[in-house]
Amino acid sequence: MKTCDLVIIGGGPAGLAAAKAAYDCGVRDMIILEREAQLGGILNQCIHNGFGLHTFKEELTGPEYAQRYIDMVLERNIPYKLDSTVINIDKNRVVTYVNEEDGLQKVQAKAVILSCGCRERPRGAINIAGARVAGVYSAGTAQKLVNIDGFMPGKEVVILGSGDIGLIMARRMTFEGASVKAVVELMPYSSGLNRNIVQCLNDFNIPLKFSHTVVDIKGKDGRVSSVVIAQVDDKLKPIMETAEEIQCDTLLLSVGLLPENELAGYADVNLSPITGGAVVNDKMMTSVEGIFECGNVLHVHDLVDFVSEESEHAGKCAAEYIAKGCGSSEKIPVKGVNGVRYVVPQIINKDDDFEPISLKMRVGNVFKNVEVAVMLDGEKIASKKKQIVTPGEMETIVLKSDLVQKVKNGANVEVTLIGR
């Protein structure tokens, strides 16, 4: 069997950044496996701007951002294979992939980085009643059709879900001549960025209906002819008396992203039921030694800049693992409590390097004027005051070295909201 120090699965923003960082930390025997025909992942179809302010201090479009990292990989001559799909990984880090040229291949890796991103929840996952007709797309599929393939999926559009892709597609479809009748959101708040509500909906007078959902899809001649929407009560149950019918030929679904973790499952990696991604320590290593996760496969990010940052860290940690093996086995859990829905990493793996640890978290609801705080045995050691926190915006708190040093084995580390 072929061997390789590092196999990176996925050549999107996470995989590219991880590859670059691993190379810069001395790894040479490595390969990126990408299932699409080009590197760059989902950024290739995200042609809008707003990427890179954090990383490059300028505002780039998705393809431009991707190209920056593709260039870093090319400059370093990091090998990659396109059109190559990984079909299995086992817990001993044997990676099986297929492509037209090599057929079926097995590679024994010293370390594996899973950077395979996430996928959209489809209609079937949310059980919308109604006709099984053409014209129902996930927002990302519509984005690919419009931006990569040059097809318009429809003319009169209703969008269910106000996640960022849904908002971006509301504007994109409007730009291409479609009429977007409404964006319908089940929750009383949007999971998308505020800026996108302003520049994608408000700018074009597209109504955003909170606490509403689609209760029926009607069809005529095999195509969507209208959708019925209704308000929901505080238990998210539709109030049928409020139902209204909207004529349209297309329904786009932007109802959440799920980390794509089938491969992690094959390798017996422990998954978090909250994030849908692996449970990782601060070195981004999963419960299976030598298997790392980063980017949207770990937890869904709002900003690619943070994906790159996290993935560079994963690349560096994988390089350290390849060179030195596992460090300490002390495991200190980090918990999200009192409104904090999750924290990544979930485990601090106490080591002697005391490198700063960036804790990323999401809240479960909208809270105003709160302090997001990291508590060590009941004592506040780091915090951030926020006018508003929403489930749609990820918060990060960095624990500096001196604080990391304070975290002893058996400690109780919690991230909480003070003042809610």
Added chain:
Amino acid sequence: MVRKMICISCPLGCHLEVDCSDMNDIKVSGNTCPRGKIYGINEVTAPKRMVTSSVKVNGSDAVLVSVKTSEPVPKDKIFECLDVIKTISVDAPVKIGDVLYENICGCGSNIVATKHADKI
């Protein structure tokens, strides 16, 4: 008059209050950076937006190449600009940053490619 708005300059989305009772001395608060102040002032005087879209490309594996305006264009000219963008088609190879159309609709902004398209 105080207008409340959300800054779109970056993903932070600061909640701005723009006091335009004196149009010669517009006061912006709630911003965390200088870009927010500029955005607030522009928004009540001459709102502008970046426009991104795609144009046809000939002689490449790709059907389309993505484009953006080099500078933000006046908000009320967005659709006029898009109408022009729809007429543009280019021959491969295209490189990121290539100017594909100059001074669109007299806005002083160019249409530039945001993706490479190799020639086949």
